Amino acid sequence: MADSSQAKVIPLHGSPSADGAGSQGTDSGSTGDADRSASLGDGLIEAAGALAQGLAARTLGDDWRRKVAGGLEFARRRLTGEYEVDDLGFDPDLTENVLLAILRPLYENWFRVEVRGLDNIPAVGGALLVANHSGTLPVDGLMTHVAVHDHHPAHRHIRMLGADLVFRTPVISELARKGGTTLACNEDAERLLSAGELVAVFPEGYKGLGKPFSERYKLQRFGRGGFVAAALRTGVPIVPCSIVGAEETYPLLGNVEPLARLLGVPYLPITPTFPWLGPLGLVPLPSKWIISFGEPISTDSYDAEAAEDPMLVFDLTDQVRETIQHTLYALLLDRPDAF
Structure with missing residues (x-):
């Protein structure tokens, strides 16, 4: 009589066999299916990884790993407060990693900016960049900042002098x-220049930004020459900067003056696309840009009292203006087509 304590094991799948062959065959088949499933799963994971890497490379470029790592490091610094802001509010960490990154596609792919004469900008120490202003919106200052930071060997930041309206506008002011923009006054300009900063000024102001398209590339008055006085007091060189291309981004065809006065803005533009296309009218036209930095005009041979000489200030202001104007004409001849 068989021992009832030893129960017979009946396989759940397959036929029972006295020699266990059926059981062995089933185990082998199950192992093969599991191996194939594992292999398929690994293949899907590898394919998904390759797809993700390909999308990242297309979106961020071939060095996407470095950009992702840089983005994570930037987020860590912001969360832990490991970044610096100067007493005028300039945040170089945010500027380099966010603001300039947003502007870079416009600079490289939309306006296709060509920059010349970067060797005329000193690698260290204070200097005053003086540029023409145009284009309805102040995009030219932003593109100049990208040009100097990305292509000058010293990767310097530009500290722009802005009008009062900039600092009265919510979000824009912050x-x-x-x-790096600060109020366009002699006190702030001299403070930055004395600290060895690269300062940019656009003496035409709103007269240059808001001039009709029919007057494109014709410089407006440069004011009283306050920028020259600031350079004389601090002994820094003046670097003329000529910008071609901004005039065509938002060609100004008209100005709704009554509504502009009501809103408290210097002008309310009418362009070929605005207000007809609504928000799409704010997209700039893809004009071809050239930014050229001329030879520096030295001021260190004058003493600080020279800034109080109105004739000297006038002569230097006129010299800078004429240099920029003649360079603009030359650049226009060198640019075969506006777009």
């Missing part, structure tokens, strides 16, 4: 401060 971004402008963090991007």
Whole structure:
């Protein structure tokens, strides 16, 4: 009589066999299916990884790993407060990693900016960049900042001097401060120049930005020459900067003056696309840009009292203006087509 304590094991799948062959065959088949499933799963994971890497490379470029790592490091610094802001509000960490990164596609792919004469900008120490202003919106200052930071060997930041309206506009004022812009007054300009900063001024102001398209590339008055006085007091060189291309980004065809006065803005533009296309009218036209930096005009041979000489200030102001104007004409001849 068989021992009832030893129960017979009946396989759940397959036929029972006295020698266990059926059981062994089933185990072998199950192992093979599991191996194939594992292999398929690994293949899907590898394919998904390759797809993700390909999308990242297309979106961020071939060095996407470095960009992702840089983005994570930037987020860590912002969360832990390991970044610096100067007493005028400039945040170089945010400017380099966010603001300039947003502007770079416009600079490289939309306006296709060509920059010349970067060797005329000193690698260290204070200097005053004086540029023409145009284009309805102040995009030219932003593109100049990208040009100097990305292509000058010293990768210097530009500290722009902005009008009062910039700092009265919500959101824009905060971004402008963090991007290095400060109020266009002699006190701030001299403070930055004395600290060895690269300062940019656009003496035409709104007269240059808001001039009709029919007057494109014709410089407006440069004011009283306050920028020259600031350079004389601090002994820094003046670097003329000529910008071609900004005039065609938003060609100004008209100005709704009554509504502009009501809103408290210097002008309310009418362009070929605005206001007809609504928000799409704010997209700039893809004009071809050239930014050229001329030979520096030295001021260190004058003493600080020279800034109080109105004739000297006038002569230097006129010299800078004429240099920029003649360079603009030359650049226009060198640029075969506006677009």
